[in-house]
Amino acid sequence: MVSSRDGRAANSSPSSVQPSHRRVVRSMRVRSPQAVQCPARPPWCRCWTRCAPGRTKPYVTIGEDVVTPGPAVDVESEEIVTTLHVWSEHAGLSEAKVIMGQIKDALHNRPLTVAGFRPVRLLFLHSRAFTQPDGMIRHGVIQFQARIERL
Template sequence: MAQTTARNPVNAVQKAIVTTLRADGALSGMLPGGVHDEPPERITGDYLRLGDHLSTPDNTMTTFGRQITTTLHVWTKSEGNKRGQDIANRVIELLDHKPAALDVDGHKIVIIRCEFDQALRDPNPLWRHHVIRFRINTEQED
C-alpha cells in the first residue's frame, strides 16, 4: 500500500534523543543537572538542553522523508572547556552515525551525523557553553 500523507517526525526524533541521552549512565554522571527540553528556572549543576531544530522534506518518488537538524546545548560551571568538551564528546559518541540509537515510531532513521560542536564563552563567567548540531535523515515507514 502506497503512502499518501507525509508525517513530520520532529517531535518523535527529539523525544528519542532525550530518551537515549538520559538512559546513558556515563552521561548522566557527567550531568548532575540532567537532560531537558526546557530546564528548570534555577538549575545549579551542569546540564544539557535540547535546542532549536529545522525540518525540511526529503522525499523520493516512493517514500516520504525528512532532513532534521537539531541543536543540543551543554552548559557547565567549570573553568576552561575541558568538562564541556568531555560531555559533548560523550553525546557525539552516543549519537553520531548510530541510527539504531534512536527509536522513532513510524519512521526509520537513515543516518544521524554530527555537523559540528563548538565551545563558547558565556557572558556569565561562571558558565561555559558547548553547542552540538546533528543532521538526521528519516524515512517514513508504512
C-alpha cells in the same frame, strides 16, 4: 469528528500526530541517558527543554530543530537538524567539551527507532564551546542530523 490544526483526526493516537522531529528528539532522549555517564560527577544526562535559573550545572538542554524536506522524491522524507546545549560553570571549557564528546559517542551513527518511520541514524554535524558574556557560564552547542522516511 474534530480535526487538529494539521488536518489529522483529533482522536488519533498521540504518536500519530506528534511531529516527526519531536519523535526523533524523544528517541535521542531515551537513548542518551543509558549510554552516557559523566565519570567526574553524578549523571548529568538529564535533558531539559529550557534553562531554569538556579539549576545545578552541568546539564543539557534540548534546543532548536530545523526540519527540511528530504532528498527522496519517491517517498515522504525529512531531514531534521537538532541542537543540544551543554551548560557548565567549570573553569575553562574542558567540562563542556568532555560532555559534548560523550554525547557524540552516545548518539553519532547510532540507530534510533522512531514510530511510523524507517530506522533512523543520527549523524554528528558539528560542535562548538564558548564562554557566555557573563564570563562565568560555559556553553557548548552540538548538532545532529537525522534523515527519516515514512513507512
